[in-house]
Amino acid sequence: MxxxxxxxxxxxxxxxxxxxxxxxxxxxxxxxxxxxxxxxxxxxxxxxxxxxxxxxxxxxxxxxxxxxxxxxxxxxxxxxxxxxxxxxxxxxxxYETGARPLGSADFAQREILAEAIGLLTRLHRAAIRFPFQQGLFQAIDLYLDLAPTPRMLDLRQRLDPVRSSLARHPLPLSPCHIDPNPANFLRCADGRLQLIDWEFAAMEEPLWDLAAITMDAEKAAHEDLISAVIGAAQMPRFELYKTSLNLVAASWCEAEIVAGNDSPELVALRDQRILRLEQRLADPHHVIWLQQA
Missing domain, CATH: 3.30.200.20 (Phosphorylase Kinase; domain 1)
Structure with missing residues (x-):
């Protein structure tokens, strides 16, 4: 080649x-x-x-x-x-010979999800510091500046109550991967789990990574795993992170599409994340999360 x-x-x-x-x-x-x-x-x-x-x-x-x-x-x-x-x-x-990337089906298995949470928690508790700092609405607004389409701007406005709620009680920042989608986890031939692709890595609340790997999972399947790491009192904040990350992903896709990236995955992912965001905003628990975060 x-x-x-x-x-x-x-x-x-x-x-x-x-x-x-x-x-x-x-x-x-x-x-x-x-x-x-x-x-x-x-x-x-x-x-x-x-x-x-x-x-x-x-x-x-x-x-x-x-x-x-x-x-x-x-x-x-x-x-x-x-x-x-x-x-x-x-x-x-x-190159990790014999390694394979995980997929969504892997994260649907409780033991693998628990292992991924454990790996991320090791990162979050590590004595390292990434040079950049990330934030949910910092990321969303950056992508919207690149692709200020009416649909995305409307969704951003509807998330303003989430931004205000999260701003009340910020948590300490930790080293975070920021893009822990299943394909960025490698199952090595010897059974180890590793993370790749560190271009987005930054200091953020650990809730970003933990919410990202559970965005599509049923709450009952992971609530105890997450609560054991962050404590029950932070679960409403965790849920608001899950909600907001849908717009992070959708606005990122929109920015890539507007820039001419013709990857067929982008449109499907954008539309999936918008649908999921709408569902979470309509969830009766959303108002409770806003109050308790």
């Missing part, structure tokens, strides 16, 4: 890659909605190159991702970083 000139140049300038003639590298595209990831294979070497996509550069500072990934790898929560260039935002990790 012949790659973009900037990526091809890595085979000449990065010692890890330049030690092997270009013709002896086998390159496989691994996909991704906003990034370009490649598996690089040669004799005795099996690597993954994460190269930043163009559209996401409008709302992400890629310079922090390699350092984020390296800090988390040092905790044993992510693949080891072998080479990186923060200025360009790319990095290379070891």
């Amino acid at each position: 012949i790659l973009h000139d900037e990526i091809e140049n890595l085979f000449r300038t990065v010692p890890l890659l330049a030690a092997v003639p270009r013709g002896q590298w086998r390159v496989t595209h691994l996909g991704g909605i906003t990034n370009r990831s490649y598996r690089l294979q040669s004799t005795g070497l099996d690597l993954v190159l994460r190269w930043p996509g163009a559209s996401a550069s409008r709302y992400l500072d890629r310079s922090a991702e390699p350092a984020n990934a390296r800090a988390v790898a040092d905790l044993g929560l992510a693949p080891r970083v072998l080479a990186a260039e923060p200025a360009q935002g790319w990095y290379i990790t070891a």
Whole structure:
């Protein structure tokens, strides 16, 4: 596979890659909605190159991702970083042979969901600090600035009571993944669970990550798992995070679509998240969560 000139140049300038003639590298595209990831294979070497996509550069500072990934790898929560260039935002990790990404069906299994919650809790309690800080409405408003469509602006206005409620009693910030969708969890061949893709990682309330991995799960299936981590008193706040993350996802999709990203997943995900947001706003418990958060 012949790659973009900037990526091809890595085979000449990065010692890890330049030690092997270009013709002896086998390159496989691994996909991704906003990034370009490649598996690089040669004799005795099996690597993954994460190269930043163009559209996401409008709302992400890629310079922090390699350092984020390296800090988390040092905790044993992510693949080891072998080479990186923060200025360009790319990095290379070891390829986890035999690993598979999780899917939505995996998170429907209570024991796997509990394991994912445990992994995220280890991250949240780690003595590391990511350079950026995230916030629900900070993210939503950033995406709306890029794609201020009437439907998204209306939904943002309807979430104003949530913003006000959450602002009353903020929790301490912790290192968070910010995008813990099932595909970013890898089940390694030896049974370990790891997290990949750290471009959104930032300091935030742990509720963001915990709400993100339970957005589509029935409350009864995970309430005790979450409550055991954050305490029963924070459950209303957790529920408001779940509600708001639907607009985070929908507005992100809209920004990508407006920018020309033609991934077929984006429209379906946007519409799914809008529907789910409408359902949660209509839930009779929503008013109670607003009062108790």
